[in-house]
Amino acid sequence: MLSTSHRDLVAAFTATGRNHPYLALTLNSLCNLDCVFCKPRCMPDYGHKDRPLTSADYAAIAAEAGAWQVRKAHCSGGEPTLRADILAVIEGLADGLGPGATIGMTSHGNLRRGLSVEQLQQAGLTYLNVSLHSLDPGRSAAIMGGGDPREARATIDAALALGLRVKVNCVLQRTYIEDAFAVAELARDLPVAVRLIELQNIGPAQALFDTEFISEAEVRDRLQRWFTGAGEVPRTQLGVRSPGRYLRPDGWAGSIGFISNSSCATCSDANRIKITPTGVARPCILHNRDIPLKPHLADGTLGDAFAHLFRSMLDRDTNDAWQGYHYVDYDLRWDRMERPQDAPILPLLPVLSRGTAEPPSCGRRAPGEG
Template identity: 80%
Template sequence: MLATGHQDLIAAFTATGRNHPYLALTLNSLCNLDCVFCKPSCMPDYGHKERPLTAANYAAIAAEAGAWNVKKAHCSGGEPTLRADILDVITALADGLGTGASIGMTSHGNLRRGLSVEQFHQAGLTYLNVSLHSLEPTRSAVIMGGGDPRKTRATIDEALARGLKVKINCVLQRTYLEDALGVAELARHLPVAVRLIELQNIGPAQAMFDTEFIPEAEVRTRLDDWFADAGEVTREELGVRSPGRYLQPTGWAGSIGFISNSSCATCSDANRIKITPSGIARPCILHNRDIPLKTHLADGTLSDAFEHLFRAMLERNGNEAWQGFHYVDYDLRWDRMERPEGAPVLPLLPMVTTGTGSPSCARRPSDGEEQ
């Protein structure tokens, strides 16, 4: 039972009309593939110097989140299915958030031996985001540094057969634009939401950004025939809170949306409680204060941490340093940012722009991270 002050804080957040916060959990940094725009194993801190949170930790966090009316948790990595305890983590989140919770995961879909979609479904998974950038095995292997898109397709088919909602994440690259459009066309016959994601000028992608970046506006011109009579699918219908509009071409089973983090990303509706693998909560990656949850887990004071998280999001629009929008979304897979605990990163960070767009875009605002 939450204290009266905490209930008032939830009511104040609800009164803003914004989406209720949800848990965005980065479970690990490890991945057995090596996408050209990601290349996790190239990072000097690949793997974690500190011990990651355990399934019991996630159970405690989810139970506290559930008391704050949080009803969604999304797991990503790295490749979260590489965790030996991944099924225990999913179960812990589902049990902690309770009946009716939405539990999701992002994966490349090449499940390791011994894992199946059925197991994830039984553990409590309700939706699956699958990374797929080409349907052609050789070209897919070049983009993703391995893996097999046919296995990914089998994972998608099994997930749909078991009643899971499925979203497909496809990063746009100029060299592989036709591959991305081929992935998008899966929505013609499958009830999936394909999200075409702009390349971001961060991390390993910086080396290829100038030649490979292609903006949403340019891609849309290639899809005029698809979108001519398309109807818009609400984010509520899709069960997503990510940025962009989702359009369903006439006669298609699924929809297509754009995640345009580079040409247009805004943050005023951001509602993710971002938690790194080692348990650092970040209500805002750029400006708000870090909260080491392990201390609160040990002291039994998670309620205090959630009070700070809700208050930080509630006060975000009044934070002058926020400026209402940004053009990059920092990577949460590693705890690589040197940030003092309990203090703002900087009083003001300059806006990072790509020269490809402006903040006045015709989309609902969000903080631009995949979900």
């Protein structure tokens, strides 16, 4: 039960007309693939030197979030399905957020032995994002450092058969642009939302950016035959809250959208509450307002942490340090990333800390897990 002041804070946020926040949970840093623009194993904390949150922790966080009218949680990694307790995590999130909650996951779709889409759906999963960058096994392995796109496609088919909403994430690279177009064409016959994601000049992708970057504008021009006369699909229908437009070419079962944080680098309507594997909440990764949640879990004070998160999101579009805007909603998965320094706009909670200068080049990835 929220206090009167906390209910007033929720009402104030709702009055802004912004999308209500959702939980963006990075469940682990581990991945059994090695995408060229991600390279997870380069991180010094790969595998986690600290204890990650447990399934019980996620259930408690979700129960508090549900009291604040949060009705969506999205799980990513790393590869979240590598967690042995992934079904318990999904179940705890679904129970905590309550009936009608939206529970999603981003995965490369090559599920480990013994885990099925049906088990995930029975635990409470309602939608699945599958990372798929080529349908050709050899070229896919070159991009992703392993895996099999045929297994990913089987995962997509299984999810659709179970009634899950499915999105397909495909990072655009000039060398593999025809592969991306072939992935996008899955939406011709399947009721999926394919998201074409611009390469970003961050992390390992910096080594690729000058030669491999291709903009949304150029891709749209090359796909003009598809988009002429295409109808726009409302984001509410897709369960998507990102600002990109989703178009359904005439006669297609699915849609195509873009995530373009290189050519359109602003996210003033971003609404993710990011939580790292060891429980650090970030209402805005460009601000020095990290909130370690483990002390609040131990002390039963998660309500205080969520109050701070909501105040942070209320204020961030009028933050003078960023000229009144909130730029580039990068997703930092890792717990030991150096954090940009900035004078806090709000009083800090006692447990707030962290913050050094510029993040290192390795470890930031393009967004789009939601």
